[in-house]
Amino acid sequence: MAIVELKNVAKQYGSSGNNAVDNFNLVTRDGEFVVLVGPSGCGKSTTMRMIAGLERNTEGEILIGGRDVSQVPPKERDIAMVFQSYALYPHMSVAENMAFSLKLKKRPAEEIKAKVDEAAKTLGIEHLLERKPRELSGGQRQRVALGRAIVRSPQVFLMDEPLSNLDAKLRVDMRAEIVKLHKRLKVTTFYVTHDQVEAMTMGERIVVMKDGEIQQIDTPINLYEYPANRFVAGFIGNPSMNFLRGTLADGVVGGEGYRLTLDAAHQAAVASHHGDIWVGIRPEHLRLADGDEPNNGLEGTVEVVETLGAVTMVQLAVGETTITAQLPGHRQIAIGDSLSLACDSDKLHLFDVDSDRAIGREPAAASSTAAEA
Ligand SMILES: Nc1ncnc2c1ncn2[C@@H]1O[C@H](COP(=O)(O)OP(=O)(O)O)[C@@H](O)[C@H]1O
Ligand SMILES: [Mg+2]
Structure with missing residues (x-):
């Protein structure tokens, strides 16, 4: 768990043109669930990739647990990401997929097994541990992707549209499960979606973005009752x-x-x-x-x-x-x-x-x- 702080963070791809993200300022609470929402292309993924260290911010500072991570490579940032595409290793079983990052870290076998078993239990996939990804439904694969993130006990979860590939009903079920999971694990989480209903139902605070700029940061109910501008007013609410x-x-x-x-x-x-x-x-x-x-x-x-x-x-x-x-x-x-x-x-x-x-x-x-x- 950690407080994540973004100070005047900006990203410009290449040398010309507008900033993909501009003047991004946010301080999370420890263990907070923050949702980034906005239309496609507004800079949500870019913000996540900068927090993860997959992109360098062109301006500003990013602090995780009080530490400036500008020079820290992704694998040392103590972050776990879950994406829209599950990117599971097809030739590995569910258990092996979940264990992979811990094996790379050369953790003892008993510890790895205990963590994988615990995460599998949390996600209700104990019975799937020996299967290969191709033998799983979309929802089950997404659970494995979450499990792979959980076993690492990271300081921060970054989830970028993790439910977009699921059908509508499963998406509603999974979003409730992710909220429950967060309540149990209390890990600071950034969650990206373009769906305002998902944002409203999941976020403790929501960052509404448009064209790389923050429009408003607030609780779901304040965004609904007190939208700061016409964009937020039109975007939030259905x-x-x-x-x-x-x-x-x-x-x-x-x-x-x-x-x-x-x-x-x-x-x-x-x-x-x-x-x-x-x-x-x-x-x-x-x-x-x-x-x-x-x-x-x-x-x-x-x-x-x-x-x-x-x-x-x-x-x-x-x-x-x-x-x-x-x-x-x-x-x-x-x-x-x-x-x-x-x-x-x-x-x-x-x-x-x-x-x-x-x-x-x-x-x-x-x-x-x-x-x-
Ligand atoms: N690797 C890249 N090179 C150049 N431009 C990029 C790259 N990635 C994203 N962009 C641009 O940055 C802007 C924000 O993209 P992105 O962060 O992916 O938005 P979102 O996740 O909100 O849909 C878009 O205009 C996009 O075209
Ligand atoms: Mg994106």
């Missing part, structure tokens, strides 16, 4: 947040087809802003208006209705913008219907149109984009 252009004046935001009055606290928080604005509303925060608040809500024409049983998803045109509303239960709504929707002021998100930064709402215990010890 279905995605709706965005409407509008103007803010005298405590009211409005645009074509909608008008929403901010409550006193929200008005105070955005007091220094007026004029053009983005309004963000999550689909699950829209509800059918009960008619007692005329001139406060959204008016739309239904374009698509999806009946999912537990919820009804409705796409409607509000002015020029199509938004999604997630209404609880089964609703009798038809294409072409006019709907009046409402949203509570404390569920509205406002964003600056130039910077895309969130305006006005702050988490109680602010941790926002700053790295915390």
Whole structure:
């Protein structure tokens, strides 16, 4: 176990062009489970490879357990990696695959056997130890890859999209197992995914990245409730947040087809802003208006209705913008219907149109984009 610290870390491949990773700052807690999430190409793997020592950072410092590892080769960093491709040795049995790194370290045979047996038990693969990788399912191979990492008792686990090759159901099972495994082993873990649901369900803290830059570092619930900018707001949450252009004046935001009055606290928080604005509303925060608040809500024409049983998803045109509303239960709504929707002021998100930064709402215990010890 160890604290991992990245200070102003940047990576440039070759001599020209943009940084693949830029100005990355993060201090983990000892034993923390940190998820890096963002679209393909945003620099997640590059960050992991720099922590592992497979790539040199072009700028900044990386410390593991307080030690600057810039000059330390990968095999001396006391890190174990698990990748999307399991890269098991095909000619070796499961037990031999798991034992391999300990054999290289010339550990005594009894110790190796004890560690392999213990890891196999933890992962529920004791009965597979004599099989070859080709005799295993995808989920079983992924367990072996995890087992190979566990037997090394590293200070840090690096997992780069380890579940991407598994089917959806198995992925959900395995992500719960990795969380349980982490609770038991308490090893500081960096986990990469492009899937925001995986990030939200697994991460103690989540680093949201885009174009090589950190957008926000926070707990899952703070990312959901207090996204720092429009990118994070749209990336975290499923279905995605709706965005409407509008103007803010005298405590009211409005645009074509909608008008929403901010409550006193929200008005105070955005007091220094007026004029053009983005309004963000999550689909699950829209509800059918009960008619007692005329001139406060959204008016739309239904374009698509999806009946999912537990919820009804409705796409409607509000002015020029199509938004999604997630209404609880089964609703009798038809294409072409006019709907009046409402949203509570404390569920509205406002964003600056130039910077895309969130305006006005702050988490109680602010941790926002700053790295915390
Ligand atoms: N070995 C490399 N040489 C040059 N460019 C690279 C190399 N590896 C990654 N990149 C570039 O760096 C950026 C970040 O890549 P990567 O870290 O793999 O993203 P992610 O894992 O988030 O999908 C991308 O633009 C990618 O094309
Ligand atoms: Mg990657």
